Amino acid sequence: MQTQSSTLNFLAQGDPDNPVLVFLHFFGGSSRTWSAVMEGLSDQFYCVAPDLPGWGDSAAPSGQISVKASVDLVMQLLKSLDLDHFTLVGHSMGGKIAYFIAAHQPQSVQNLILIAPSPPTPEPMSEEDRINLSKAFANRPAVEKLMEKTTFKTISPLLKEAVIHDHLQATYNAWNSWIEIGSREDISNLRVDAMLSALIVSGEKDSNFSSGFLKQEFTKYFPSALFHEVPETGHLLPLESPSELVAIVRGFIEKNNLAP
Numbered sequence: 166m167q168t169q170s171s172t173l174n175f176l177a178q179g180d181p182d183n184p185v186l187v188f189l190h191f192f193g194g195s196s197r198t199w200s201a202v203m204e205g206l207s208d209q210f211y212c213v214a215p216d217l218p219g220w221g222d223s224a225a226p227s228g229q230i231s232v233k234a235s236v237d238l239v240m241q242l243l244k245s246l247d248l249d250h251f252t253l254v255g256h257s258m259g260g261k262i263a264y265f266i267a268a269h270q271p272q273s274v275q276n277l278i279l280i281a282p283s284p285p286t287p288e289p290m291s292e293e294d295r296i297n298l299s300k301a302f303a304n305r306p307a308v309e310k311l312m313e314k315t316t317f318k319t320i321s322p323l324l325k326e327a328v329i330h331d332h333l334q335a336t337y338n339a340w341n342s343w344i345e346i347g348s349r350e351d352i353s354n355l356r357v358d359a360m361l362s363a364l365i366v367s368g369e370k371d372s373n374f375s376s377g378f379l380k381q382e383f384t385k386y387f388p389s390a391l392f393h394e395v396p397e398t399g400h401l402l403p404l405e406s407p408s409e410l411v412a413i414v415r416g417f418i419e420k421n422n423l424a425p
Contacts, residue, residue, distance in 0.1 A: 174222035179207035185251035189259030195221030205411035219339025230342035268355035317370035317399030368398035
């Protein structure tokens with residue numbers, strides 16, 4: 166079900182009486198990024214996926230969009246939906262936003278699942294890559310090259326077209342704000358409860374964040390975190406390996422006794 170709130174557009178699927186999963190998408194994505202994953206989990210969970218500010222069908226606020234600005238709008242949405250307790254699932258850009266939420270709303274976040282997450286520290290991105298990413302805004306050939314770089318598995322032409330559409334639908338404000346503001350922000354001083362149940366998922370063939378990098382980075386914040394590498398998969402795990410993610414998420418939450 167696609168719904169528009171006063172803050173952000175979002176997709177919802179499943180029974181609202183079930184445990185809640187909140188999904189935050191990657192740079193270039195939208196709530197639709199999670200469609201296959203939500204479909205696989207909605208029998209047991211209430212799945213909610215917002216379009217982050219300026220992405221998908223959500224309007225962009227005026228001014229540059231910091232990580233905190235995105236967090237504030239996501240939390241407004243969740244409050245409007247009376248979602249007080251949830252497992253938070255963040256992918257790439259959405260992972261950094263999820264970390265911020267977990268730091269500021271520890272009473273709400275029951276589990277934290279980060280999928281190829283952007284780290285709390287500034288992203289290890291060269292200036293050349295930043296310039297090329299900036300030039301890819303509203304540039305279909307450049308977006309197609311970006312897709313080739315960030316995926317390892319071949320995805321269907323229909324799905325590929327949908328992902329390209331998401332990239333091209335982004336507002337300039339959202340696109341530029343992440344490159345120049347969000348990805349550079351250092352929020353590592355916002356410490357998350359070290360006892361929070363955390364899972365870090367990586368793609369074996371991820372050209373953005375290797376499994377080794379993620380383990381080294383996130384062990385600092387979650388000494389008892391679990392790490393799971395998905396084989397033969399690139400950076401866009403929800404699109405390349407959705408069935409594997411469904412099994413990983415379901416197993417992790419069931420282990421923590423939150424499934425009905």
